Structures are given as C-alpha cells and as structure tokens.
Amino acid sequence: MTAGTLAAEGFRPARIALVGPPNSGKTTLFNTLTGGRQKTANYPGVTVERKSGLLKTPGGHPVEVLDLPGSYSLRARSPDEAITRDVVLGRQARETLPDALVCVTDATNLGQHLRLLLELRQLGRPLILVLNMMDIAQKRGCQISTEALSRQLGIPVVTTVAMRKHGVRDLLGQIDALLNQAPAGDGVTAISDWVEPSPDAIRAHHREVERLLQEAVVREGAPEHLTRQLDRVLLHPVAGPLILLALLFLMFQAVFSWAEAPMDWIDGGMAGLQQWLSAHMEESLLKSLLVDGIVAGVGGVVIFLPQILILFLFILLLEDSGYMTRAAFLMDRLMSAVGLNGRAFIPLLSSFACAIPGIMAARTIAHPLDRLVTILIAPLMTCSARLPVYVLLIAAFVPATTVWGGIGLQGLVMFGLYATGIVGALAVAGVLRLTLLRGDRQPLLMELPSYKWPNPANVLLGLWERAKIFMRRIGTIILSVLVILWFLSTFPAAPEGATEPAIYYSFAGLIGRTLEPLLAPIGFNWQIAIALVPGLAAREVAVAALGTVYALSGDEGAVTEALTTTLAQSWTLATALSLLAWYVFAPQCLATLAAVRRETNSWRWAAFMFVYLMTLAYLAAFVTYRVALALGGG
Amino acid sequence: MDGHGGRERQLFELGRLVKAGLTQPLGLMRPGGVGRILAVRSGEGDVERGLLEMGFVEGACVEVLHHGFLGRDPLAVRINQAMTVALRRGEANAVLVGPLLNRATDVEPTTDQESRPS
Numbered sequence: 001m002t003a004g005t006l007a008a009e010g011f012r013p014a015r016i017a018l019v020g021p022p023n024s025g026k027t028t029l030f031n032t033l034t035g036g037r038q039k040t041a042n043y044p045g046v047t048v049e050r051k052s053g054l055l056k057t058p059g060g061h062p063v064e065v066l067d068l069p070g071s072y073s074l075r076a077r078s079p080d081e082a083i084t085r086d087v088v089l090g091r092q093a094r095e096t097l098p099d100a101l102v103c104v105t106d107a108t109n110l111g112q113h114l115r116l117l118l119e120l121r122q123l124g125r126p127l128i129l130v131l132n133m134m135d136i137a138q139k140r141g142c143q144i145s146t147e148a149l150s151r152q153l154g155i156p157v158v159t160t161v162a163m164r165k166h167g168v169r170d171l172l173g174q175i176d177a178l179l180n181q182a183p184a185g186d187g188v189t190a191i192s193d194w195v196e197p198s199p200d201a202i203r204a205h206h207r208e209v210e211r212l213l214q215e216a217v218v219r220e221g222a223p224e225h226l227t228r229q230l231d232r233v234l235l236h237p238v239a240g241p242l243i244l245l246a247l248l249f250l251m252f253q254a255v256f257s258w259a260e261a262p263m264d265w266i267d268g269g270m271a272g273l274q275q276w277l278s279a280h281m282e283e284s285l286l287k288s289l290l291v292d293g294i295v296a297g298v299g300g301v302v303i304f305l306p307q308i309l310i311l312f313l314f315i316l317l318l319e320d321s322g323y324m325t326r327a328a329f330l331m332d333r334l335m336s337a338v339g340l341n342g343r344a345f346i347p348l349l350s351s352f353a354c355a356i357p358g359i360m361a362a363r364t365i366a367h368p369l370d371r372l373v374t375i376l377i378a379p380l381m382t383c384s385a386r387l388p389v390y391v392l393l394i395a396a397f398v399p400a401t402t403v404w405g406g407i408g409l410q411g412l413v414m415f416g417l418y419a420t421g422i423v424g425a426l427a428v429a430g431v432l433r434l435t436l437l438r439g440d441r442q443p444l445l446m447e448l449p450s451y452k453w454p455n456p457a458n459v460l461l462g463l464w465e466r467a468k469i470f471m472r473r474i475g476t477i478i479l480s481v482l483v484i485l486w487f488l489s490t491f492p493a494a495p496e497g498a499t500e501p502a503i504y505y506s507f508a509g510l511i512g513r514t515l516e517p518l519l520a521p522i523g524f525n526w527q528i529a530i531a532l533v534p535g536l537a538a539r540e541v542a543v544a545a546l547g548t549v550y551a552l553s554g555d556e557g558a559v560t561e562a563l564t565t566t567l568a569q570s571w572t573l574a575t576a577l578s579l580l581a582w583y584v585f586a587p588q589c590l591a592t593l594a595a596v597r598r599e600t601n602s603w604r605w606a607a608f609m610f611v612y613l614m615t616l617a618y619l620a621a622f623v624t625y626r627v628a629l630a631l632g633g634g
Numbered sequence: 635m636d637g638h639g640g641r642e643r644q645l646f647e648l649g650r651l652v653k654a655g656l657t658q659p660l661g662l663m664r665p666g667g668v669g670r671i672l673a674v675r676s677g678e679g680d681v682e683r684g685l686l687e688m689g690f691v692e693g694a695c696v697e698v699l700h701h702g703f704l705g706r707d708p709l710a711v712r713i714n715q716a717m718t719v720a721l722r723r724g725e726a727n728a729v730l731v732g733p734l735l736n737r738a739t740d741v742e743p744t745t746d747q748e749s750r751p752s
Binding site for chain 2 (some may be wrong): 034072077108109111112115156197198199202203206210223227232235236237238239240325328329330332333334336342349443444445449450503525
C-alpha cells in the first residue's frame with residue numbers, strides 16, 4: 001500500500017518534512033505552502049517549536065508539512081538541530097519517520113547547501129531537492145540544469161521562488177508523484193545505521209558537491225555586490241558599532257513613544273471594564289475577585305503588549321534582513337570577554353521586552369553552557385514590567401530638573417537603572433564562567449547571510465506568534481497566580497473596627513509583616529513588604545498592591561497619581577533608592593522561572609536563578625540603602 | 635588528500651610553503667587578503683568538523699573581508715565568493731591558507747564581476 005492510498009483511505013495524511021540550512025528560505029517556503037493553516041506546538045521535553053501545516057496536493061493527497069529547524073548538517077550542534085536530526089532519523093519521541101523529505105537549498109549558495117542534501121540522500125528515504133531563490137540566482141546570470149542535477153542525484157529537483165508562490169505547483173506535483181509511488185508501509189520506522197560524518201566524510205561530500213556543480217551549473221552567476229558594499233559600512237570598525245548603537249537607541253525610543261497611545265487605550269478599556277463591572281454587579285466576593293483580582297491584574301500585564309510587539313517588530317525586521325548576525329559579529333568580542341557568545345546578543349536584546357521570549361531565543365546558541373549562562377542572565381535585562389515601578393518611584397523621588405546642560409535627571413536615573421542591569425548581567429556571566437559553568441570557549445562559526453528586504457508575511461506571522469505566546473502566558477500562569485494572590489490578600493477579612501487597610505490583616509499582610517524584620521535592614525517598611533508578596537508573581541503588580549496597602553481607590557491612573565504624592569511624603573529617599581536597586585535584580589516573575597525550568601529541563605537551574613538573583617537584590621538594596629543613609633538620604 | 639601517503643606528502647609540501655613564507659594561518663590574514671585553503675586541522679575534532687561544515691575545506695578560496703572592532707576579532711571571511719562566515723581568530727588559526735595557485739578555475743577575488751567558467 002502506498003502513502004497516497006493510505007492517506008486517501010483516511011488513515012492519516014502523508015508526512016513531509018522540510019529540511020534545509022539556515023538562510024535557505026525554508027520557512028518562507030513553508031509559509032507559502034501552508035498559508036495560514038499552521039500549527040505551532042512544542043516537541044515534548046524541549047521548547048523547540050514544532051511547526052506544521054496541513055495542505056491538499058493537486059492530486060488530492062492530504063499532506064502534513066513539517067518545518068524542521070535549519071541545520072547545516074545532521075551532526076547536530078544545538079538543541080534545535082538535534083530535533084532536525086532526530087525527526088529525520090525517526091528517533092524523536094511521538095513523531096513518526098516522515099514519508100518524504102524535501103531539502104530546501106539556496107540556489108545562489110549551492111556549493112555549501114548541497115552537502116546537507118548528500119547527507120540526507122545517504123538515509124535512503126524519498127527525497128526532493130528544492131533550489132530556492134531561483135530568481136536571485138537568475139538575476140545574477142546563473143544557469144543551473146535541473147535535469148542534469150536530477151540525473152546525477154537520482155532524485156526530483158524543483159526550482160522555486162518561495163516568496164512568490166512560484167514553482168510551488170511544481171513542488172506539489174513532485175510530492176504527488178512521490179506519494180503515488182513511495183510505499184509508506186515499507187516497515188521503516190527509524191534509521192538505525194546512521195553515524196556522524198567524520199571530517200574525511202565531510203571532505204568527500206565537498207568533493208562530490210564540486211563534481212555535481214561542474215555537471216549541472218551551465219553558467220556561474222556573478223557574486224553579490226550589495227551585501228559587500230553594505231558590510232563595508234555596517235561592519236566598519238568605527239562606523240559599524242556607532243550604527244548599531246544608533247539603531248538600538250532608535251529602537252528603544254520607538255518602543256516607548258509609539259507604544260504610548262495603544263497603552264492608553266488598553267488602560268482606558270480596562271478601567272472602563274472595571275467601572276462597568278462595579279456598576280452592574282452586586283457587592284460580593286465574586287465582584288471583588290473579578291474587579292480587583294482579575295481585571296486589574298490582567299490589565300496590568302496586557303498593557304505591555306504594545307511595547308513587546310514594537311520591540312519584536314524591530315527584532316524580526318533586523319533578523320529577517322540579515323542585520324542581526326552583523327550585530328552578533330560586532331558584539332562578539334565584547335561578549336566573549338565574559339565568556340558569552342556573540343549570538344547571545346539576540347536573546348538578551350529580546351529580554352528588554354520580556355525575559356521569556358529572550359530565554360526562548362537562547363535556543364539558537366549551540367553550546368549548552370553558553371546557552372545556560374545566557375538564560376541565567378536574561379532576567380537582568382530591564383524588561384518592560386519593571387517600568388511602572390521605576391516610573392512611579394522616579395516621579396516621586398527624583399526632581400524633574402536638568403543636569404549638565406539639559407539632560408533630564410529623571411531620564412538619567414532611568415538610564416542608570418538599565419545600565420546597572422546590563423553591567424550586572426555581564427559581571428554575573430563572567431563569574432559563572434569562571435566558577436560554576438567553567439568550560440572551553442566555544443567557536444563562533446556563524447554565517448553572515450546576504451542582506452534582503454524583510455518579508456512582510458514572515459514578520460507578521462512572527463509577531464502573531466509572539467503575541468500568542470504572551471497572551472497564553474497571561475491566560476494560564478498569570479491568571480491563576482492572580483486568583484491565588486487575590487485570595488491571599490482578601491482573606492481573612494479585616495476585623496471590626498480595624499484601623500489599618502484590610503490587606504494588613506490578610507494572609508498576604510501576615511506574610512509581609514513576617515518578612516518585615518528581614519527587610520528592615522534594607523529600608524523596606526511593612527507596606528513594601530506586603531506589596532512585594534503579590535509582586536513576586538509579576539513585578540508590575542506591586543504598583544497596584546502598593547495602592548491597596550495605602551488604601552487608595554479609583555482607577556489605575558488616579559491610584560498612580562495619588563501614590564506618587566503619598567510615597568513622596570511617607571518614604572525616605574534612601575528607601576526609594578533601595579527599592580529601585582532591589583527591582584534591578586529581584587526575580588519577581590514566576591513566568592520567567594517557569595520558562596527557565598522548561599528550557600533547561602530542570603527545577604535546579606530555575607531555583608539557582610531565583611536564589612542568586614534574590615541574593616544580589618538584597619545586597620544591592622542593602623548597599624544602596626546604607627550609602628544613601630550615610631549621604632543624608634534618610 | 636586521500637589515503638595516508640597522500641596526506642604525508644601534503645604535509646611535507648605544506649612545510650615547504652610555510653618556510654617560503656607563502657602560507658599562513660587564516661587568523662593572521664588582514665582584511666583584503668586572499669588565498670586558497672591548504673589544510674584544515676585542529677586538535678579538537680569538533681572544531682575541524684564545524685569548520686568543514688561551514689565550507690572551510692581544502693581547495694576553497696577565502697577572502698578576509700572584515701575584522702571586529704576590538705582586538706581585530708572575530709573575522710568575516712568570504713568562502714568561494716558565495717558565503718560569508720564569521721569566526722574567531724582561535725578557530726581561524728586551524729585553517730592554513732596558501733597563495734591562490736593558478737588553477738584554471740581560479741577567480742581573482744578582487745574583481746568580483748568575472749564569472750567562473752566551468
């Protein structure tokens with residue numbers, strides 16, 4: 001029985017895996033093939049995304065297309081590449097061996113990309129070679145005889161222009177042909193005789209590729225010029241770093257200025273919802289849970305969605321255009337000084353929006369130790385959840401004056417907080433690399449792809465994925481934590497004739513008051529201690545919690561405004577500075593800890609991160625408080 | 635290149651070229667420098683395989699395009715005029731580069747427009 005008939009009889013769709021080196025346009029081809037009918041899930045045990053999509057071929061075969069992580073070789077060097085190897089070999093748990101493989105290569109870089117095809121051909125599975133980006137190759141005057149290549153390799157060869165659906169019909173036709181003849185129930189469930197290619201085997205493949213190209217390439221294309229010219233500027237020893245710095249500056253400016261309007265809308269919407277609920281519901285526990293617990297809490301987190309999306313828009317544009325690897329190139333020497341890889345730059349940059357996607361982006365780092373260090377320092381990058389706290393305290397305690405001829409003092413303090421996080425992260429990385437996570441320096445070996453215009457569909461799909469991840473996190477972890485925290489801060493209710501706000505008598509109050517002696521040396525009063533209990537789940541919740549503790553009411557904007565005045569009156573400068581220092585380091589985000597556990601597959605590293613960040617936070621707050629007191633900030 | 639005897643002869647040849655000052659490790663080359671890879675050898679097997687997988691293979695043409703701005707590290711190297719790879723000096727030193735001996739298929743990497751006859 002063939003895969004085709006199997007599928008036609010409704011047993012299961014045929015499974016086709018897309019394999020290809022990075023920068024071969026594989027994902028664009030996948031998007032064109034499957035359109036919106038994609039499904040993203042995780043492979044069990046790891047958080048490598050499993051991207052698949054269903055389609056029907058012209059011949060009527062239902063096909064599940066699997067987009068495997070880009071890989072230069074089946075000799076996997078990173079967790080991503082290991083998934084590609086394991087799926088292709090039928091070793092991946094809960095994943096059957098694909099019925100056919102489609103090897104996607106960049107037609108302008110066949111000399112490098114055909115080597116992976118040779119590795120795949122050795123597996124003896126049904127295989128189709130795709131020469132992608134054929135338009136660019138032709139524009140450079142390159143002519144390739146697909147017939148000769150097909151004859152030499154003994155497999156079908158298709159040319160495509162992934163971005164314009166061009167050649168996709170040919171590819172689907174070849175898949176049809178393959179499914180009509182390839183036996184699916186051939187009994188092969190895994191390939192057991194595969195061995196990692198030795199250096200000499202790789203050399204032999206290179207020679208074979210050269211021979212193939214001599215047979216198939218009718219005319220070589222001219223090398224690309226634009227990338228060379230651009231790199232002359234963008235990788236220039238002086239201009240390069242300056243341009244990178246300017247780009248980052250622009251990016252953060254955009255994150256804060258463009259996000260302002262949508263954040264106001266969300267804020268207004270949530271406040272409206274709260275008012276509507278307050279007006280239309282009976283006074284009850286359920287109302288309290290909905291209004292104070294869920295809407296206020298969810299609103300406090302959803303409000304960061306615009307900032308996160310804008311930051312990711314920049315990151316995806318830079319990544320898709322090919323600039324991100326240049327940034328990694330420029331930063332590598334600086335980062336290798338503390339034992340990090342240049343590639344860590346991308347995850348750390350993402351962490352400025354939110355540490356969770358940053359931690360997930362660390363998957364592209366091949367070496368486990370490099371990857372672990374990157375994950376462990378990612379939460380030190382100032383994520384957008386810290387901002388409400390920073391803004392509140394700076395507004396209350398730092399005068400809005402200018403220093404050194406026109407630089408705003410408030411902005412300067414904000415910059416200082418960002419810088420402290422970065423310097424702290426680099427120091428921690430250096431210390432970890434010298435102590436716990438000692439190991440050889442890992443090679444960089446990174447392709448600098450040709451520049452190209454970002455593909456809008458890819459960027460939009462990428463943004464949609466980030467938004468989904470973020471919203472899912474709100475729907476699961478944050479929501480359940482909010483319910484628990486609401487419970488902790490509502491029960492038991494305040495006794496008759498209570499003089500303090502109700503939260504003082506609740507479990508949260510009890511925990512806060514128990515912690516108070518421990519927090520007194522760093523200048524925290526019982527109000528802060530109580531606010532830190534809900535703030536442990538998500539940093540930004542602390543602002544709302546402070547509002548509750550100081551018994552302020554009204555919508556969020558009014559609370560923040562009133563808080564600014566209240567705090568300025570009731571706290572000392574030393575206490576405020578100490579809390580700011582605490583916030584730079586403290587691991588107050590359960591979702592991040594959960595992400596670390598998932599990515600490292602152990603609670604041990606999540607626990608380690610929690611302890612080391614807590615210790616740093618305490619020390620930083622202690623030193624800040626004592627120094628500020630000594631300088632008269634009491 | 636194949637077989638034991640071939641490799642020894644090759645190493646002997648390399649020794650002569652090094653003495654004549656015609657070969658150098660890739661890590662010592664300056665931006666603008668071009669050459670042909672004579673050998674890829676590293677104490678660690680994985681570095682050697684990693685280099686080979688990225689296209690640093692005996693016979694390939696290389697051109698050093700850029701250096702990093704600190705300590706002139708890492709390097710950006712164009713291989714066979716098709717792919718640019720960034721690597722650190724340490725790894726680059728496992729690649730031994732000789733002059734572009736005039737093989738019929740050679741390209742002059744400084745004049746990009748010429749296409750390679752095949």
